[in-house]
Each structure stands twice: as structure tokens, then as C-alpha cells.
Amino acid sequence: MKEENVIEVNQLTKTFGDFTAVNTISFEVKKGEIFGFLGANGAGKTTAMKMLIGISKPCSGEATVAGFDVYSQPESIKKNIGYMSQKFALYDDLTVKENITFFGGIYGLPRKKIREKREHLISELGLENISNKLVGSLPLGWKQKLSFSVSLLHDPKIVFLDEPTGGVDPITRRQFWEMIYKAADQGTTIFVTTHYMDEAEYCDRVSIMVEGKIEALDTPKKLKEQFKVDSMNDVFLKLARIPSPTLPKGKGENADCN
Amino acid sequence: MGISLSNISKSYKKVKAVQDISFDVNPGELFGLIGPDGAGKTTIFRILTTLLIPDKGTATVAGFDVVKDFKAIRKAVGYMPGRFSLYQDLTVEENLTFFATIFGTTIEENYDLIEDIYVQIEPFKDRRAGKLSGGMKQKLALSCALIHKPTVLFLDEPTTGVDPVSRKEFWEMLKRLQKKGITILVSTPYMDEAALCDRIALIQDGEILEIDTPEAIVSQFPKTIYNVGADNMYKLIQSLQQYEHVYSVFPFGEFVHYTDKRDSFEMADLQSYLEKEGLTAIHIESTKANIEDAFMELAR
Numbered sequence: 001m002k003e004e005n006v007i008e009v010n011q012l013t014k015t016f017g018d019f020t021a022v023n024t025i026s027f028e029v030k031k032g033e034i035f036g037f038l039g040a041n042g043a044g045k046t047t048a049m050k051m052l053i054g055i056s057k058p059c060s061g062e063a064t065v066a067g068f069d070v071y072s073q074p075e076s077i078k079k080n081i082g083y084m085s086q087k088f089a090l091y092d093d094l095t096v097k098e099n100i101t102f103f104g105g106i107y108g109l110p111r112k113k114i115r116e117k118r119e120h121l122i123s124e125l126g127l128e129n130i131s132n133k134l135v136g137s138l139p140l141g142w143k144q145k146l147s148f149s150v151s152l153l154h155d156p157k158i159v160f161l162d163e164p165t166g167g168v169d170p171i172t173r174r175q176f177w178e179m180i181y182k183a184a185d186q187g188t189t190i191f192v193t194t195h196y197m198d199e200a201e202y203c204d205r206v207s208i209m210v211e212g213k214i215e216a217l218d219t220p221k222k223l224k225e226q227f228k229v230d231s232m233n234d235v236f237l238k239l240a241r242i243p244s245p246t247l248p249k250g251k252g253e254n255a256d257c258n
Numbered sequence: 259m260g261i262s263l264s265n266i267s268k269s270y271k272k273v274k275a276v277q278d279i280s281f282d283v284n285p286g287e288l289f290g291l292i293g294p295d296g297a298g299k300t301t302i303f304r305i306l307t308t309l310l311i312p313d314k315g316t317a318t319v320a321g322f323d324v325v326k327d328f329k330a331i332r333k334a335v336g337y338m339p340g341r342f343s344l345y346q347d348l349t350v351e352e353n354l355t356f357f358a359t360i361f362g363t364t365i366e367e368n369y370d371l372i373e374d375i376y377v378q379i380e381p382f383k384d385r386r387a388g389k390l391s392g393g394m395k396q397k398l399a400l401s402c403a404l405i406h407k408p409t410v411l412f413l414d415e416p417t418t419g420v421d422p423v424s425r426k427e428f429w430e431m432l433k434r435l436q437k438k439g440i441t442i443l444v445s446t447p448y449m450d451e452a453a454l455c456d457r458i459a460l461i462q463d464g465e466i467l468e469i470d471t472p473e474a475i476v477s478q479f480p481k482t483i484y485n486v487g488a489d490n491m492y493k494l495i496q497s498l499q500q501y502e503h504v505y506s507v508f509p510f511g512e513f514v515h516y517t518d519k520r521d522s523f524e525m526a527d528l529q530s531y532l533e534k535e536g537l538t539a540i541h542i543e544s545t546k547a548n549i550e551d552a553f554m555e556l557a558r
Contacts, residue, residue: 039421040421041393041421041424042391042392139296140295140296163419166418166419167294167415167447168294168447169293169294169295169297169557170550170553170554170557171508171554172294174508181491181492181495182492185492195419195420196448198511201511201512202509231511233422233450236421236422236423237422240421240422240423
């Protein structure tokens, strides 16, 4: 059932000079799966994610995302995935409507489709009264929910969420996860990083990166059994050792392998 | 001689950042401001560190008034802002020397206070601050905030975006500083860190929801919470939300926290309802409230 995998990664590696940021990682993610991608700061999560979304070339190994090769088809990957992070989300000085229209255009949707999607999305999120307000004036939680919806505008096969709920209030954080469940239920694959360990429990499967390697990968239930602990927080604390004070060599100082 | 706020309000144009806030932090206390982004935490920090003047109300820090005695406060407190604010182009050691010098002291004079934090970054003292990893920047910022031996330490979201291992380590450092007699006001959006404070204020939309010890806040939770589990999380949440006796439904890790409207909850009734909804592997048991439950109930 190979065609069911929407992400396939085999021995993927990225080095900067003599620093190995991502060290021969391998895993698959299935269609409709919620896949948690965890690790301590500096463990290599961001570097790995950049390779998967087609903006950084690996040094060795193989990976396909949505059926496209990360070396030769990065542009096709970008068209077939959604991406959302707390750092890059929406334009604060555009209105809710303008943001949706803008991103619809970027993804190459026809105007009619953008209009339909926009109306649907605004009513689904209950944003009718504020659709002409600047996004910058919205509370963070609303921004994040809108941003997630916008990342799904072009019906991507996979959506990458990079710490989507940081700093969001606990109620909105849960509403956000209900949106994730819904998208996954409809067949969208979710690839998510988070520092909230209760959110790790919401994932179908979780991988934990330690110093560039994937040290554990399984369902939250099995990981807890394997490490004989009660929570994902304890799994994480057991695995992700306090990093030794080695510095990630400034990325500018050490040459990219490419 | 800790911190005292009395009816403090501050607005930015039309936006009310904090409204009529009052609380006291006792000397030597580790006090947490717990709330999401936009709650007003940073505004409170900026008022207490004399960087903002309140519209209304009064506040004192270490016995000094935040408006009248701002110079005395600046000498007496350490402040680690949420955003990394050291000089990126100076090395680790240069930053620390700089902060020691402007406060009229030396690294050697107060080294004992920062020693167990600074030794972890000392091997890299010749590296520019801008080239440090997130965790190291955090340790350097804390060292710089401590180098003049402040009586009160302000830490604005020191652990935001930090992984659980480094967060745990950071809180252990705070506990050690508290033992040295420093009063600490710390803010965080992570509710699990609330349990590590002596007392906390839960804050949302510029208003304080509750102030107490974490244990007392949790024990005052008005309802019984049930952990509900089943094979399909999404379907379970939807089914519970449509259950006629539902009061609240919140996913919590591998379970859903469910509370019921009725005084006498019937477990068998919920069980059979969920079975009818087509769920399997159903699991229902009562559980204890935590700070996040309390926050969500108070914020309703």
C-alpha cells in the first residue's frame, strides 16, 4: 500500500560544515494521519521540515512529499502542501477578506473559487462581523485559526504546522485542535511540531528527534508503554536529554553542503 | 518590600491593556502571572520596571514608587524582557561586563549569584550573543539581569517557545535564585508551570480572574471532571458536545475532560449514549482538575 504514504523519508541528511543538523532520518506518514514531530530546541526539527517543504536541499538520502521528489520537484511540493507557523502567518495590514483573497491568488485558485472559499471560510469561522477588519487587530487565537484555514485554501494533501499554538489561550488552543481533527478526518495529512506535550497525545503517531536523529517513533500509547511512564511529557524528558553545551554553529558560518 | 499594585489601569489609544489590577507579591515569593498572549502581562512588567507610566493607580517595587522613584527601582531590579534584548554584536562576556559596568559593579563581585547559570555558557564567552542558540541566549539574558544582585527579578515569558527539557531546567534555576532571597515575578503562557509558583494570578484580557496558590485555585473548581476516552477522538468530542447534559468538553492529552450540567451524573447513561454514537473502547472515570481546567472555567 505504498501509495497511501504521503510523506516518505529515507536516510535524509543535512550537514552545515562539520555540524550534522539532520542525521539519516527515515519515516513515513500516511494519508489523513496526524503526525507529531517533536524534539528539543536545536534538535534539527526546523532543518528537517525545511527540506520536506522544498526550501532546503538535503545533502543525502531520499524524500518524497505528496508524491514529489524533494531534490527535483520542490516547486510541485510547494503547490501541494499548506504551511503555517506562528512566525509567518497572515499579513497584519490586510483585512481578513484581503488575506484570504491574496493567499487564494498565490495558490493559483480561480477567482470564482476564491470567492466561494472566502464566503465559506468566513461563515464557518464566524468572522462575518469582522471580515473587513485588519488582521493585525484580531486576537492571536483568531489569527491562528484563520491562518490554519488559509493554509488549507487550495485543498493541499498535507499541511505543515510549525508550533501553531504557542501563546494561544487554552480554550482557543483546543478549538484549534478540533479544526486539526476535522481536517484529518477529511483526509488531509497533518504534520505538526509543538512544545505542548498534551498536544503530543492528540497525534496519531509521534516522532522525537534528539541531536539530529529520530530516537523514537510510535503512537503516544506505545511510547508511554515503551518508556514505562504515564505521559508524553515524561517520555520527552526521558529521551530528549539536556543538550550538552555544544553550539549549533551559526548557520552563516558553516557552508551548506550544496 | 516585595511588589504591590493598586488599581492599575493602562490603555493604548482605544485598547485597554490592563484594567484596575491589584495584587501583592511578598518578599522572597515566586509569583506567576499566568495568561495567554494579549492578556496584559507585558504591560504589567513594563509598568513595574518603570518603562511605562500607568494611566491610573499606584504601584511599588521594593518599597519604591514606580513613577516617583523610578531611578531607585531601576537600580534595584533585574528585568529579562520577552524579546531577546542583549547586544547581538557583543560577545557573551562583553555583554555581561557591559551590564555589570553600567550598574557600577563587576562580574567577580556577584559571580556567586550567576555561577551555576553562567558556567554553562562560559565555554563560549568569546562568541557573539547573536550566534548563540535559543537556550543559551536565555541563560545569558538571565545572567545579565542578575549581575547587579537585584532584590526583585522580573521575567517576562522566559520559557515561551522553549522545549520541555530546557523549561524544566530553567524552573530549577528560578527555585535556586528564590532560595537566595530574590523576589521573582514571572509570566508564562504554559499552564503547567503555574504549579511551580508559590502563588499565581490568572489573567486574561487585561483583567485578573483569580489570585491564590495553585493548590487553592484547583481545589475551588466547582464541578467534577471526568476523563473520557474512546477509539476515535474527533468523533468522541463531537458526540460529547451534542450530549444533552453536557456542560463542557475539552480535549486533555489522551482523554477528553467532560463536565456535566446535572448535580448527579450518571455514568451508565453517558456510556450507553456514546455506544449508540458508534464509539468503542469507551472509558469514563472521575479525575482531578488542574490549573488549565480552572483557567478555562474562570474564562468562560
